Amino acid sequence: MPRTTAARPQRSPAPSLITAVLALSGTVVSLMQTLVVPLLPDFPRILGVTADDASWLVTATLLSSAVATPIVSRSADMYGKRKMMVICLAIMVTGSVIAGVGGSFLWLIIGRALQGFSSALIPVGISIMRDELPKEKMGSAVALMSATLGIGSALGLPLAGVLYEGLGWASIFWVSAAAGTLLLLAVVLVVPESKVRTPGRFDYAGAVVLSGALAALLLAISKGGSWGWGSEPVLLLFLSAVVLLAMWVPYELKVSHPMVDLRTSARRPVLMTNVASLLIGFAMFANMLLTTQQLQLPASTGYGFQLSVITAGLCMVPSGLAMVIFAPVSGRLIRVFGGKTALIAGAAVMIAGYVGRVFFYDSIASVIIGSTVVSIGTAIAYAAMPTLIMGVVPITETASANGLNSLVRSIGTSTSSAAVAAVLTSVTLTVGAAHLPSFDAFKDVFWMAALASAGSILAAVFIPRLAAPRPAVPVGAVSELVVQGRVLAADHRPLTPAVVTVLRTGGEPVDWSRVDAEGNYSVALPGAGKYLVVANAGGWAPLAQVFDFDGRTLQHNFLLAKRLELSGTVSVGGRAVPGAVVTLLQATGEHVATTHTGNDGTYAFPLPPAGRYVVSMLHPVTHQALAGKLAVDSRSVTLDLAAPLSEENTDEPVRA
Template sequence: MPRPPAPESRRRPSPSAITAVLALSGTLVALMQTLVVPLLPDFPGILGVTADDASWLVTATLLSSAVATPIVSRSADMYGKRKMMVVCLAIMVAGSVMAAVGGAFVWLIIGRALQGFSSALIPVGISIMRDELPKEKMGSAVALMSATLGIGSALGLPLAGVLYESLGWASIFWVSAAAGALLLLAVVLVVPESKVRTPGSFDYAGALVLSGALAALLLAISKGGSWGWGSEPVLLLFLTAAILLAAWVPYELKVRQPMVDLRTSARRPVLMTNLASLLIGFSMFANMLLTTQQLQLPAVTGYGFELSVITAGLCMVPSGLAMVVFAPLSGRIIRIFGGKTALMAGALVMIVGYVGRVFFYDSIAWVIIGSTVVSVGTAIAYAAMPTLIMGAVPITETASANGLNSLVRAIGTSTSSAAIAAVFTSVTMSVGDTRLPSFDAFRDIFWLAAAASAASMLAAVFIPRAAGVRRPPATAAGAAELVVQGRVLAPDHRPLTPAVVTVLQTDGDPVDWSRVDTEGNYSVALPGAGKYLMVANAAGWAPMAEVFDFDGRTLKQNFMLRERLELGGSVTAGGRPVAGAMVTLLEASGEHLATTRTDDDGTYAFPLPLAGRYVVTMLHPVTLQAVARKLAVDNRSVALDFAAPPVEETSGERVGA
C-alpha cells in the first residue's frame, strides 16, 4: 500500500510561489540601489547640502551592502536562510521609514545605510532556491532572480521620477517601506526554513576586519573622482584596505571556522567565476549609466537626445523586460550546456552589444537596441554565476559563497562608476559655457566594457566543466536534507587537517563535500535517509572509504585514518642495520626539507612530502660515507633503502658516492 505523504509535504508551498517571492526580493534590491539616483541633482536644494554631500545617499548604501552581504550570507548558512532574509527585510523597512520621517540629512544617510542590508537578499535567496526547488527548475529560477536585477534597475529610474513629481521626495521611501513590509510577510508565509545549517561559532574578528577593509576600499573607489585619486584621504583609504586585507588573509587561513573559506575560494572554479563576475559587473553597470546619460544630454552635443529623467528611465524598461524574457533561455542553456558555456555566451552577447553601440548611436531606437542587447547578455551571464558557484562549493556554504560572488560583482560596478567618472571628466567638449563629455568618452567606455566582457570570457575558459549544482533527488517523498557532522582523526585521536570528506550516491553521483576545520570537524548535506559512500582524505594519510546507512536520526560519523603515508626505509652495512645514520630530504631544486637519524634497527621515516621530485641523502655515522638518490614521489608511501659497505671494509676511510 503506498505510503501517504508526510503532513509537512502537503503544506509545502509550491516551487513557483517560492520562486516568485525570492525573485521579487531581487527586484527590491535593485530598487533600493536606483530609486534615489534620479533625485540626486535635487537633493542639495531640498536638504540644504552640497552635491558632494548628497552623493553620500548612494555611497552609504554601497558601503553598508558591501559590509552586510558577506556577514549576512555567512549567518544564513549558520543560523537559517529564511531567518536572515526576515532580518534583512526588517532592517530595510526600518531604514526606509527612518529616511521618510527623519527629515534631516543625517537621518536620510542612516536610513539609506540600513536599506543597503537588502543586498544580501540575493545570495541568500539563491541559496534557498538550491535547497528548496527541484533540480529541473533550479537553472530557470536562478536566471529569473538574476533578471529581476535588471527590471528593478530599469523600473527604479522612472518610478522615482513619477513619485517625486506627484507625491514628493519622501514618497520614494514610503513606497520602499511598504514594498519591504509586504515582501517580509510573503517570505514568512511562503518561504520554508532550510534545514541545511553549518554549525559552529561566528568569526566576529574576521567579519570586523573584512568590513573595515571593504569599507575603505569601496569608499576610496567611489570618492576617488571627487576627492582626487592622488589626494591623501583616498591614498590613506587604499593603504588601510591593503593593510587590513594583509592581516585578514592569514588570519582566515588559521581560524577554525573562517568568515570566508579562502581555500575553497581559491579553487579554480570559484576563483575564475568570481573574476569573471567582477568583469561582468563592470560591463553591466556601464550599460545603465551610459544609456541614461546619453538620453538626457543636450541634443546640441550631436549625440544626446535631451530627454527628461522619467522618459530616459522609461527607455530602460525594454532592457529590463528583455532580461526577464530571456531568463528561461538562460536556464535552458545552463541545463543543456552547463554554466561555463552560458557565462561565455552571455559575455559574447555583451561584446556584440557594446561594439554595436560604438557605431550605431544616432537615434533613440539604436540606443535602446544596443542597451537591450547588452542586458540580454548580462541576464545570461548573471544566471550562470550562481550555478557555477553552487556547483563548486559545499552545500553547507552556498549562501556565503554566493555572498562573496555578489560582493565581487559590487566591486565591479563601483569600479565601473569610478572609471566612467574619470573618463567623462577628462574627455570633454564645450557646450556654451559648460564642459560636457564628448562622444569619444562614451566610445572609450564602450570599448572598455567590451574588453572587460572579453576578459570575462577568457576567465571562463579556465573554469572546469561541471554538471552544475549538485542536487540529487530525495530518497522519499517529502524527505528533507540531512546534515551529517563528524571529525577526521588520527589513530591517537588528533584532528587531521587539511582533510576533505566527500559523499557519493552508491551509483556514483556526487552529493556533497566538506573541508575540515582546524579541529578536524566536517559538515555535509545529504538529500535524505539512505546509503551513501563517504570518502575521507587527509594530506599524508591513506584515504578511507565506507558505505554508511543513515536513518535520519544518527547524524554523527567520525573517520579515523590509520595508515600514515611516509617516505622511509633502512640503512645497512654488510647486512647489519646502521643506527644513527643521518638521512636528509631535499627538493630536486636543492632546498632542504627535513633531516632525521636512523633508529637502533637502522630504519628511518619522513611524513610523505607533496608529489614531486626529491633527493634523499644518507651519511654513515662512522665512515662518513655519503650516498644520494633521486626519487619521484606521487601519493603513495615510498620505501628507499641504503646499503653501505661494512665498517671493516672501509678501514675508517671517508668514502664519497
C-alpha cells in the same frame, strides 16, 4: 552517537510561489539602489548640502551592502537562510522609515546605510532556491531572480521621478518601507526554512577586518573622482585596504570557521567565475549609466535627445522586460549546455550590444535596442554565475559562496561607476557655457565595457566543465539533512588539511566538505540510503567506506589509521646500523628533517610534499656517509641506504 529523529515531511509551497517571492527580493534590492539616483541633483537644494555631500546617499548604501553581504551570507549558512532574509528585510524597512521621517541629512544617511542590508537578499535567496526547488526548475528560477535586478533598476528611475513630482521626496522611502513590509510578510508565509546549515563559531575577527578592508576599498573607488585619485585620503584608503587584506588572508587560512573559505574560493571554477563576475559587473553597470545620460543630454551635443528624467527612465523599461522574458531562455540554456557555455554566450551578446552602440546612436530607437541587447547578455551571464558557483562549493556553504560572488560583482559595478565618471569628465565638448561629455567619451566607455566582456569570456574558458551535476532533492521529499563529524588519526587527534567527499553508490557526486582546523566537517545528504564516503588528509592514506544513512544518525567520524611515510633501512656491509643520522633534504639543498635509525636500522619520515629529495646517512661511529636520490608523489616510498664495508663513497645514486 547522538541521534536526532527526522521531522515528518511537510507540504512545501508551490515552487512557482517560492520563486516569485524570492525573485521579488531582487527587485527590492535594485529599487533600493536606484530610487534616489534621479533625485541626486535636487537633494543639495532640499537638504542644504553640497553635491559631493549628497552623493553620500549612494555611497552609504554601497558601503553597507559591501559589509553586509558576506556577513549575512555566512550567517545564513550557519543560522538559517529564511531567518537572515527576515532580518535583512526588517533592517531595510527600519532604514526606510528613518529616512522618511528623519527630515535631516544625517538621518537620511543612516536610513540609506540600513537599506543597504537588502543587498544580501540576492545570494541568500539564490541559495534557498537551490535548497527548495527541483533541479529542473532551479536554472530558470535563478535566471528570473537575476532578471528582476534589471527590471528593478529600470523601474526605479521613472518611479522615483513620478513619486517625487507627485508626493514629494520622502514618498520614495515610504514606498520602500511598504514594499519591504509586504515582502517580509511574504517570506515568512511562503518561504520554508532550510535545514541545511553549517554549525560552528562565527568568525567575528574575520568579519571586522574584512568589513574594514571593503569599506576602505569601495570608499576609495567611489570617491576617487571627486577627492582626486592622487589625494592623501584616497591613497590612505587604498593603503588601508591592502594592509587589512594582507592581515585577513593568513588569518582566514588558519581559523577554524573562516568568514570566507579562501581555499574553496581559490579553486579554479570558483576563482574564474568570480573574475568573470567582476568584469561582467563592470560592463553591465556602464550600460545603465550611459544610456540614461545620453538620453538626457541636450540635442545640441549631436548625440543627446534632451529627454526628461521620467521619459529617460521609461526608455530603460524595455531592457528590464527583456531580462525577464529571457529568464526562461537562460535557464534552458544552462540546463542543456551548462553554466560555462551560458556565461560565454551572455558575454558575447554583451560585446555585440556594445559594438553596435558605437556605430548606431543617432536615434532613440537605436539607443534602446543597443541597451536591450546588452541587458539580454547580462541576464544570461548573471543567471550562469550562481549555477557555476553552487555546482562546485559544498552545499552547506552555498549562501556564503554566492555572497562572495555578489560582493565581487558590486566591486565591478563600483569600479565601472568610477571609470565612467573619469572618462566622461576628461573627454568633453563645449556647448554654450557648459562642458559636456563628447560622444568620443561614450565610445571609449563602450569599448571598455566590450573589452571587459571579452575578458570575462577569457576567464570562463578556464572554468572546467562539471563531470556530473549534483542531484537535487525532489519537492515534497524530506529536506536535506546535514551529517557532521570529524576526521581523526588513530590517536583521535584531528587531521587537517582534509576533505570529505560523498557520492552515491553509482558514483554520482552528492556533496563535499573541507575539514576545519579542528577536524570538523559537514555534508548535506538528500535522504536515507547508502553512500560512498571518501576521507582524505594530507600525508595519510585515504579511507573509503559505505555509509548506510538511516536518516537519524547525524554524526559520523572517520579514523585514518595509515600514515604515508618515507622510510627505509640503513646498513653497512649487509648489517643494520642503529643510531645512524638520517637527513632529508630537498633536491635544491634546503633541509627538511633529521632523524635517527632504530635498533633495527630503520628510519621513517612523514611523507613530504611531492617533489625530488635527497636522503643522506651518517654512521654514528665510523662517520661513513652515503646519500640517495628519490622522487616523492602521493604514495609511501621506501629508500634503503646500503653502504659497503669500505669507507669509500660511490657516486652512483641509490634508487628506491
